[in-house]
Amino acid sequence: MSVATAPQGTAETLPEDASRAHAPGKIILSGEHAVVYGAPALAVAVAIYTEVWFRPIHPSDGLKTVFAQVSQGAFYPLSALSHFKQSLDRRFESFLRGELKVQQILQRPDDLIVYTLMSLAQRLPMPGKSPGHCLPVPGQLGGTSALPVGAGMGSSASIIAATMVLYETLLDRLHSTEERFEWVRFCERLQHGKGGAIDAAAVTHGGAIRVQGDSRFAPAIPPGHGLWHGEGWYWVLHGKPASSTGECVAAVREAHGTDQALWQGFEACTDAFQTALETDSSPVASLRENHRLLTHIGVVPEAAARFVDEVELAGGAAKICGAGSIRGESGGVILVHLPDAPGMDRLMAAHPDLRWAPLHVAPTGAAFGPPQ
Numbered sequence: 001m002s003v004a005t006a007p008q009g010t011a012e013t014l015p016e017d018a019s020r021a022h023a024p025g026k027i028i029l030s031g032e033h034a035v036v037y038g039a040p041a042l043a044v045a046v047a048i049y050t051e052v053w054f055r056p057i058h059p060s061d062g063l064k065t066v067f068a069q070v071s072q073g074a075f076y077p078l079s080a081l082s083h084f085k086q087s088l089d090r091r092f093e094s095f096l097r098g099e100l101k102v103q104q105i106l107q108r109p110d111d112l113i114v115y116t117l118m119s120l121a122q123r124l125p126m127p128g129k130s131p132g133h134c135l136p137v138p139g140q141l142g143g144t145s146a147l148p149v150g151a152g153m154g155s156s157a158s159i160i161a162a163t164m165v166l167y168e169t170l171l172d173r174l175h176s177t178e179e180r181f182e183w184v185r186f187c188e189r190l191q192h193g194k195g196g197a198i199d200a201a202a203v204t205h206g207g208a209i210r211v212q213g214d215s216r217f218a219p220a221i222p223p224g225h226g227l228w229h230g231e232g233w234y235w236v237l238h239g240k241p242a243s244s245t246g247e248c249v250a251a252v253r254e255a256h257g258t259d260q261a262l263w264q265g266f267e268a269c270t271d272a273f274q275t276a277l278e279t280d281s282s283p284v285a286s287l288r289e290n291h292r293l294l295t296h297i298g299v300v301p302e303a304a305a306r307f308v309d310e311v312e313l314a315g316g317a318a319k320i321c322g323a324g325s326i327r328g329e330s331g332g333v334i335l336v337h338l339p340d341a342p343g344m345d346r347l348m349a350a351h352p353d354l355r356w357a358p359l360h361v362a363p364t365g366a367a368f369g370p371p372q
Contacts, residue, residue, distance in 0.1 A: 018053035021166035022371045024362035025147040026154035026202030028321045030273045033252050034266030040212035045202045045362040049371045050145035052162040057139045065110040066142030074110045085118040102246040105190050116163045116187045150240050152322020152332040156191040157199035160184045161366035169368040180204045206365035221277045230358025232339040237355040238304050239330025248323040252297050287317035299324030304331030314343045
């Protein structure tokens with residue numbers, strides 16, 4: 001059995017002499033896929049964190065990335081960074097023209113982090129440089145994360161937000177939460193083809209958030225609700241999906257994009273779920289209906305569906321919490337509501353290979369320093 005404690009922090013110890021910032025991950029409670037068609041989505045920031053750190057190194061003529069769980073690291077010459085950002089912008093334009101697949105925009109995992117830095121550099125001077133200079137000083141830019149990559153928990157948005165806050169603070173030029181939200185969306189488009197409002201809102205605002213079109217607000221969930229404290233609420237990592245978010249969204253659009261009644265059903269389901277949370281009543285019916293709708297659009301792999309069936313037999317409800325997958329057996333992260341804690345232990349004892357934990361909501365978004 002693999003259970004994490006809260007706050008679940010990051011996976012490794014960071015250098016003591018480095019400046020650092022952190023950002024939470026996210027879990028979608030309701031509304032994935034439907035939000036593309038104007039329906040609302042509910043999400044929470046989850047207290048599983050990414051930390052990003054920077055340590056100047058002299059003499060050097062570049063930026064060395066050291067991101068555990070992401071890559072083996074890379075070296076970016078300072079003199080080439082402006083051209084690097086421009087080349088990624090051009091690759092994104094090629095994607096929009098249909099000349100590249102979304103997974104071909106970024107050539108290395110670290111590219112997204114360095115792109116974030118250079119996007120910020122175009123707006124602000126970097127540490128150690130006189131006004132008018134836009135390049136970062138030589139050093140190590142690194143980080144670590146306890147978030148699984150590519151499983152629907154907002155790992156890319158989290159690392160972008162943490163990188164932004166780190167450099168804002170070093171420059172003493174802090175952005176507002178709204179500005180961070182917009183900038184995370186802008187940078188994350190390279191990862192998914194389109195910057196998602198849900199991920200950006202969760203990792204910058206923290207807490208619970210409802211997103212519908214350009215509207216964002218925090219639902220009125222009572223402070224003592226079990227959702228805030230992981231009482232009866234869990235996340236289960238049901239493997240990494242075999243298909244990307246972009247592939248799933250495209251497949252759903254082709255098969256169901258014009259079915260307005262379907263998306264209205266998703267909206268009604270999300271509204272019912274939010275009402276259950278705000279009134280501290282049972283969300284089981286709305287969660288089960290949400291799962292059935294997601295199954296209908298073809299993004300719940302059979303193995304993930306069997307796991308949800310087991311949760312329902314135990315008296316609870318469960319659903320995938322992201323794009324899901326149109327191939328393979330893994331569905332990414334699954335939200336489980338099961339008030340019977342011993343029952344959850346018994347259920348997960350039959351799945352020793354799955355990582356899981358109580359769902360602990362991160363009350364705040366990206367911030368300077370280590371997670372508290």
